[in-house]
Structure formats: structure tokens, C-alpha cells
Amino acid sequence: MKYKTLNASIIAASFSFSMFTLSGVAAAQELPDTMTWTAYDVGSQGHSEASAIADAFGRAYDTRIRIQPAGSAIGRLQPLVSGRADYAFLATESFFASEGTFDFAERRWGPQDLRAVAGRPSSFGIPTAADAEIHSLEGLRGKRVAYTAGNPSVSVKCDAILAFGGLTRDDVEAVMFPAHSAAMSSLVQGQADAVCTTTTASQLYELKESPRGLRWVDIPADDEEGWGRMNQVAPVFQSFTETIGAGLSEDTPANMLAYRYPIIVSMADKDEEEVYAMIKSLDESYDLYKDATSAIHRWVISDSGVPPIDIPFHAGAVRYMEEKGLWDKDMQAWNDARITRLEALQEAWESTVEDASGLDDDAFKARWEERRQATLDAL
Missing domain, CATH: 3.40.190.10 (Periplasmic binding protein-like II)
Structure with a gap:
């Protein structure tokens, strides 16, 4: 049997590939095997970036992701709220949904308990x-x-x-x-x-x-x-x-x-370990998607994983950023205040629904906006 001598560069390359493969397997064990994400319509910046990140996850971690496009804010939020989607790639409608304004001032909506995983800056x-x-x-x-x-x-x-x-x-x-x-x-x-x-x-x-x-x-x-x-x-x-x-x-x-677009959004009660794995995977697979579009490089985690953003950050995301040394006291104070604001609006919404049960839709919205503004003024 003849033995061939491998040079140092080949050994190093093989070792690096093995380490990447092993790290991918480890992360894949934390991520679900399959996920569903909602996003803006096909052809939009949000859909393009969601697709690029999904492709990176598939290559790095063998996680299969279905992206469900929708042309309306309700269409992107409803699957997330009902549990039919794991994450939603949103924009300013995440703020509207957490505030109970515009489309989300309807009786069947109100302030939604949403959390951010990360969101890239968009000028x-x-x-x-x-x-x-x-x-x-x-x-x-x-x-x-x-x-x-x-x-x-x-x-x-x-x-x-x-x-x-x-x-x-x-x-x-x-x-x-x-x-x-x-x-x-x-x-x-x-x-x-x-x-x-x-x-x-x-x-x-x-x-x-x-x-x-x-x-x-x-x-x-x-x-x-x-x-x-x-x-x-x-x-x-x-x-x-x-x-x-x-x-x-x-x-x-x-x-x-x-502002942030797209924002990866989950429900507040999403498992902390799963969200931690999500943002970790987003960070560690960055090199696989950072050149996919002209602006997707702005997903670098030091920019996308910190406030201000439309909604509070999820505890799993905060834990990852703390471990990376990218989360400070001011950021935590911002997040705490944002959660306080959301909880106050949810409480005000519940009391408005009880008090205004006999009002028509327009009168209800007017009552809610008055109560909402008073709640925010009191914070």
C-alpha cells in the first residue's frame, strides 16, 4: 500500500471543513428540522432576504424552510399569531401590531405580544x-x-x-x-x-x-x-x-x-432556546448569505441584534447578544421600557373592549385611540 503525504494547506482546509460541518450539525440539532416563515411578496426586498437566509440555513444546518409570501400586513401576521408560522419577516407593521393601530385597531386584533429576533437597518x-x-x-x-x-x-x-x-x-x-x-x-x-x-x-x-x-x-x-x-x-x-x-x-x-426592514418576528411565548438557536444560526451563517443582495450585509449581528427596533427583543435573542458582549445596560433599559409600554397597551385594550362593547366599529376605534394615547402619556 502506498501512502501519500498531505501538505499543510490541505490538512488545514480539511480540518476547517470538518469543523464547519460539525458546527453545522450542532446548530441543526437546536433548530427545528422544518420551519415556516412569512414574508412580503415574491420580488420584494424582504422576500429576497428571507430566501437567502433560508438557503443559508439549508446549506449549513440542513433545515428546510417554507416561505409563505403575503401582500398585506394581516396576511403576514395571521399565520404567526395562529401558530401556523414560526417567524415572520416584517417591517413597520410589527410596530403597528404591537400598538394596536391602523389594521390592528380592529376588535379582533389589538396590541399583539410580539418579539424581535433581529432586524437589519434600512435607511x-x-x-x-x-x-x-x-x-x-x-x-x-x-x-x-x-x-x-x-x-x-x-x-x-x-x-x-x-x-x-x-x-x-x-x-x-x-x-x-x-x-x-x-x-x-x-x-x-x-x-x-x-x-x-x-x-x-x-x-x-x-x-x-x-x-x-x-x-x-x-x-x-x-x-x-x-x-x-x-x-x-x-x-x-x-x-x-x-x-x-x-x-x-x-x-x-x-x-x-x-428603521428596521426586514425584522424577524416571533411571538413572545416562543421557546427561548429555539429563539436563541435562531439568532445564533443567523449570526454564524452570515458569510453564506451576506452577498446575496445589495443591502443584506447589514444583517451583521452587531447592527441587527440591538435596539432601537419596532418591538421588544425576545429573551432568547437578548441572551445570545449578552454572550457575544454586544448587549449593554442601556439596551436592557430600552427593552424593559418597551415591554412595559406593550403590557400597558394590552391592559388598556382589554379595558376598552369591555367598556366599549356597545359601540360601532368607528366609535370603538375612536375610544381606543383616546385610551391608547392617555396610556402612553401616563408612562
Whole structure:
């Protein structure tokens, strides 16, 4: 029998592969063999990223994942709440669901006991037509700002940006469009002067090359009072310097806000060990999916596993972040306060349902919003 001598590089490569395989088996024993996730429709950023992460889990841990797409917030939440889905890849509707607002102000919903596993930062700002000469948030006063009817996720972010500048919709000319695509095209068509959106929408590149031009309004990172006003609208935003998108680069960045999309969401009573395994797998398989889309690299756990975010973090996620040395006292205080807020709203909801049983739907929603705001004011 002839023996061949292996060189050091081959031995090292074989050892590394074996260790990766063993670590994958260990993690696979903690993850369920199969899972169901809900996500936005096929073709959306949320669905693309969920698919890339699911593929990584399949390759690393042999876990099979079914992704159930849905075009509505209710469609993405209902399977999670009913136990037919393990996790949901959501956006701002996770905040609405925990607050009992918009679609979730219906009697059959109310504040849902949701928890975040992780959620990657996604930038959002207010591009303007350069010829409108809007150089600050205050400069939006009296200008035409495009809104989309029936799109609370975008509208609440736009309201928050106005609040940052000390403005409300009453201080601008809010122009309502039937679809987000129409609102986005309105600047090129001369129907509006500003819109609220992400940085990579195709209409923004068109605006940049048009005679009107493109200018991003600065949202100063160091304006504490402005951030305070913004987070009174929704306490989920943070500052972000964006370099990717229309009119943006490393040499021409813009200060804007970050929210989380997608957010991996579970129910609060999800087993702690299972959620721990989920975020650990998300972290350890990062190299397998980090290049799948232009923004998916922002799932790096030091960014995606910490607040602020739309809902409280799950205890299993917190434990993993603590072990990684990425969770501090301020983060824990934020999470505790967010849980207190959610529990207070749930209690207020229960009392509203009891007190307002004889009211019609519109009157019930009005009563609930009054009770909700009073509850938040008392915290």
C-alpha cells in the first residue's frame, strides 16, 4: 500500500471543513428540522432576504424552510399569531401590531405580544426636487409633499420626519397619490416637491437626471430635540449616514433615519432556546448569505441584534447578544421600557373592549385611540 503525504494547506482546509460541518450539525440539532416563515411578496426586498437566509440555513444546518409570501400586513401576521408560522419577516407593521393601530385597531386584533429576533437597518429619507430649493426640514414648510393613500408604513415615517423639523402635515401641502409608485414619480412630473422613501427607488435615479435634479434633505444626527420629536411619533428610529442610492456615494453621503426592514418576528411565548438557536444560526451563517443582495450585509449581528427596533427583543435573542458582549445596560433599559409600554397597551385594550362593547366599529376605534394615547402619556 502506498501512502501519500498531505501538505499543510490541505490538512488545514480539511480540518476547517470538518469543523464547519460539525458546527453545522450542532446548530441543526437546536433548530427545528422544518420551519415556516412569512414574508412580503415574491420580488420584494424582504422576500429576497428571507430566501437567502433560508438557503443559508439549508446549506449549513440542513433545515428546510417554507416561505409563505403575503401582500398585506394581516396576511403576514395571521399565520404567526395562529401558530401556523414560526417567524415572520416584517417591517413597520410589527410596530403597528404591537400598538394596536391602523389594521390592528380592529376588535379582533389589538396590541399583539410580539418579539424581535433581529432586524437589519434600512435607511429612509426625504428626497426633494433640487429646483424646489429645499435645504432643510424647515424648508419643507408650504411645499408639496407626496403621500400615498392607504400606506401607513410610509406615511408614519414621513410624519416622523416632519416632526423632527417641528412640522406637521398642516404645515406642508400634503398631496395624496393612489399608489406609492405614483407618489415617487410625482417629483419628475412636477406634481410635488418632496417625497419620503428609501434611497434606491428607480424614480429617484430618473429625478437625478431630470431638469429638476435631486437633493436629499439633511436629518442631523446631533439634533437631540429633533430626534426626540421624531420618536414621539414612533420610538423606532435612529440616525444613519447613507452612501448607497440615487445621488449618494462615499464622497456624497446623506444623514437620514434608519428603521428596521426586514425584522424577524416571533411571538413572545416562543421557546427561548429555539429563539436563541435562531439568532445564533443567523449570526454564524452570515458569510453564506451576506452577498446575496445589495443591502443584506447589514444583517451583521452587531447592527441587527440591538435596539432601537419596532418591538421588544425576545429573551432568547437578548441572551445570545449578552454572550457575544454586544448587549449593554442601556439596551436592557430600552427593552424593559418597551415591554412595559406593550403590557400597558394590552391592559388598556382589554379595558376598552369591555367598556366599549356597545359601540360601532368607528366609535370603538375612536375610544381606543383616546385610551391608547392617555396610556402612553401616563408612562
